[in-house]
Amino acid sequence: MTKDYSLNLVQIASLLQATPQTLRNELSVLDPGVLHWRPTPEEWCINECIGHIIETDKNGFAGRIQTILAEDQPQLVAWDIGGTVAQRRDCERDGFELLDELEAQRQENTQFITQLTPEQLVRSGIHPNVGELQVIDLIFEWIHHDRNHVKQIMTNIQDYIWPDLGNAQRFFEPDSNPYL
């Protein structure tokens, strides 16, 4: 890489490869009902979050990187995230089949990432909202995006058990510090 980045491509690939296994370890102990449950009618269930990660790998990251490598400063197209999630109907699916799909896709994508050259990493395209985006920007965003949705999944689990916390809910009120 030409600029000084805090991670090299092998480290980036490790972080991206870790996501499906992290989710498998977390979700394998949950009742399938938790995976299909939406905190509110507008929010995604855990399966939909996994489906979104799968779609973003294709449309938001790997796909865009391929476009930037194939064309000179291409216009990157926005994609309909909400529409794609609705179309997939992942809440009704088996969460572990989705994780299998994500895992296989990640293996392919991380192999692809580690083979990128410094010249390829600084190639760019134009994003409709953000402006110029280099390949390396998309790669770091990939890690960031994964962690956002891992957090969202953890929050769904917290929301699911929240009513059972009883009086311990008070520990999580603003300005509460039960540990002092």
Added chain:
Amino acid sequence: MMTQPKIPIRLSQIAAILYATPHVLRSMLAGIDEEILRWHPNQGVWCINETIGHLLEADEHAFAARIALMLAEEYPEIPQWNADAAATQRQDCHQNTFELLDELAENRQKYTRFISQLQPKQLARTGTYRHYGEFKISDFVYEWVYHDHSHLKQISDNIRTYIWPNFTRPMQAALSE
């Protein structure tokens, strides 16, 4: 979109979720550079190693000991515990992360066996804690899972914050929206 009806989480499942945490962390942190594990997003904010150390301490002082006290005594006053002081004393930043996770996994084996054997009458036993009032044992059991997930999210955030300076200004602006 409709929400699915909720199925209550059984005690055996609570135990399984708590048992899984060290394994979730092990996969989340696999291949991560030591620098990230010891890195503080801000002064006074725990590094990843300290967060794991906090889970170890909380298991003992915020959960298992409190539950054991409520089982042993009638309506006890639950003693306070200072998590920040415990973290400072442990000095986990320079510990080996995977040794900390081994310790967490070993403790969780013991604690989850203990939890899964609790009877409904025991879960309903109570005690008081500071100005927060009355707690049932079940409150602490479910809080244990909630607490784990708060710190799993914190660890995810540490990684996100570590990579943040790599983004260009427009990218940071877009991600902050």
